[in-house]
Amino acid sequence: MSLARRIIPCLDVDKGRVVKGVNFVEIRDAGDPVEIARRYNEAGADEITFLDITASHESRDTTYETVERMAGEVFIPLTVGGGVRHVGHIRNLLNAGADKVSINTAAVHHPEFVREAAERFGSQCIVVAIDAKRVSGEGETPRYEIFTHGGRNATGLDAVEWAKRMADYGAGEILLTSMDRDGTKSGFDLGLTRAISDAVPVPVIASGGVGNLQHLVDGVLEGGADAVLAASIFHFGEYTIAEAKDYMRDHGIVMR
Amino acid sequence: MQEVAIIDYGMGNLHSVGKAIERVAPEVRVSITDQYERVRAADRVILPGVGAMRDCMAEIRRLGVDDWVREVVEQKPLLGICVGMQALMAASEENEGTEGIGMLPASVRFFGHDLREDGQRLKVPHMGWNQVFQTAAPALWRDIADGTRFYFVHSYYVEAEGNANLAGRCHYGVDLAAAVAAPNLFAVQFHPEKSHDAGLKLLRNFIDWDGSL
Numbered sequence: 001m002s003l004a005r006r007i008i009p010c011l012d013v014d015k016g017r018v019v020k021g022v023n024f025v026e027i028r029d030a031g032d033p034v035e036i037a038r039r040y041n042e043a044g045a046d047e048i049t050f051l052d053i054t055a056s057h058e059s060r061d062t063t064y065e066t067v068e069r070m071a072g073e074v075f076i077p078l079t080v081g082g083g084v085r086h087v088g089h090i091r092n093l094l095n096a097g098a099d100k101v102s103i104n105t106a107a108v109h110h111p112e113f114v115r116e117a118a119e120r121f122g123s124q125c126i127v128v129a130i131d132a133k134r135v136s137g138e139g140e141t142p143r144y145e146i147f148t149h150g151g152r153n154a155t156g157l158d159a160v161e162w163a164k165r166m167a168d169y170g171a172g173e174i175l176l177t178s179m180d181r182d183g184t185k186s187g188f189d190l191g192l193t194r195a196i197s198d199a200v201p202v203p204v205i206a207s208g209g210v211g212n213l214q215h216l217v218d219g220v221l222e223g224g225a226d227a228v229l230a231a232s233i234f235h236f237g238e239y240t241i242a243e244a245k246d247y248m249r250d251h252g253i254v255m256r
Numbered sequence: 257m258q259e260v261a262i263i264d265y266g267m268g269n270l271h272s273v274g275k276a277i278e279r280v281a282p283e284v285r286v287s288i289t290d291q292y293e294r295v296r297a298a299d300r301v302i303l304p305g306v307g308a309m310r311d312c313m314a315e316i317r318r319l320g321v322d323d324w325v326r327e328v329v330e331q332k333p334l335l336g337i338c339v340g341m342q343a344l345m346a347a348s349e350e351n352e353g354t355e356g357i358g359m360l361p362a363s364v365r366f367f368g369h370d371l372r373e374d375g376q377r378l379k380v381p382h383m384g385w386n387q388v389f390q391t392a393a394p395a396l397w398r399d400i401a402d403g404t405r406f407y408f409v410h411s412y413y414v415e416a417e418g419n420a421n422l423a424g425r426c427h428y429g430v431d432l433a434a435a436v437a438a439p440n441l442f443a444v445q446f447h448p449e450k451s452h453d454a455g456l457k458l459l460r461n462f463i464d465w466d467g468s469l
């Protein structure tokens with residue numbers, strides 16, 4: 001297949017500033033999401049994801065402004081998520097220049113919102129973000145459930161069934177985060193990634209746990225992910241996007 | 257001052273297309289408009305579009321954009337992007353048949369729910385960076401290497417096989433038209449405004465195009 005797999009750096013943004021900053025050589029403002037996005041754009045990132053982690057009412061206007069500035073500088077696809085609850089949020093983000101909008105908690109509380117959003121704006125711009133945790137014990141058949149609020153609140157929803165339902169409702173892509181692996185740098189949950197990727201007809205972005213370049217390769221070859229998302233390994237300059245692409249290419253993965 | 261009109265019929269991210277043109281052609285005035293007068297006054301015109309072709313066509317007809325497009329192509333260059341390209345075709349399979357503007361005879365088809373390549377299932381939408389092989393309209397591909405990757409996101413496609421207007425070919429389970437061309441008309445399935453340097457280059461080439469093939 002000649003379609004390239006994608007590498008997506010993710011920026012966590014709080015009140016218009018990138019959380020934890022980044023460690024690039026010669027960056028003027030390590031907290032400015034626009035500056036960082038511009039660097040990733042130049043470095044060969046295939047897309048950029050922007051997660052507004054505050055997403056309070058006050059911060060929304062800041063987000064729209066940031067997205068608008070970013071869209072004027074970055075000529076690769078831009079996904080924006082965090083606190084998206086209304087059709088009005090989606091419209092504002094798309095008008096500001098986002099290409100895709102990611103819906104997370106609101107989909108769990110009100111699944112019809114995904115259907116409404118996809119019908120209104122088209123599946124191509126609706127991403128459903130799924131935060132999943134393994135709930136089966138050692139030696140049992142693996143089972144994963146959907147969690148909200150950063151992995152604290154269980155919903156009782158089976159992750160595979162939920163992903164299928166979301167694709168059915170019109171999600172054009174699934175952003176899948178393993179809450180067990182997020183922040184651990186021990187690699188994607190490959191069982192989870194494979195289960196979801198095989199279950200849905202739409203592309204799946206694997207997220208949560210990347211600590212080295214082999215993890216990216218495993219996410220694609222073993223997990224079946226169409227795209228891989230990572231934050232810290234790129235932000236802190238451990239690896240460049242180019243190094244990641246070369247490594248993946250060397251392992252037989254088609255890259256841009 | 258040269259002016260480019262981007263037709264705003266309520267379907268899509270026009271901001272990005274406008275910003276990309278401003279980036280590659282600072283000397284050009286960009287107007288995002290739903291007014292016939294602006295389209296008529298412009299030197300060249302862009303027809304974008306995302307989402308469902310049925311919804312796009314409904315708005316195109318409601319505003320009379322189909323008539324504007326026919327007039328534009330008689331006089332000056334038009335660039336169709338994504339569903340803006342599909343809308344220029346005769347018809348689409350979408351929603352059990354949607355009639356297009358009919359500038360070109362090709363039809364728009366669905367990838368299907370079981371798209372395969374070498375026994376592997378392919379995800380739909382076709383989303384990401386895929387290679388485009390140039391077949392015609394060299395002025396638009398100037399300084400872009402054959403086989404360069406552009407960013408696609410779509411579930412319907414214009415057939416490449418037997419397409420007399422084919423200008424660029426892409427393969428994803430099937431051969432699809434990545435670009436089509438006719439005098440004063442160039443249209444792409446991918447998003448040049450999201451395709452990094454190659455996409456920006458193509459937009460610059462469109463600004464410089466005299467409309468002839």
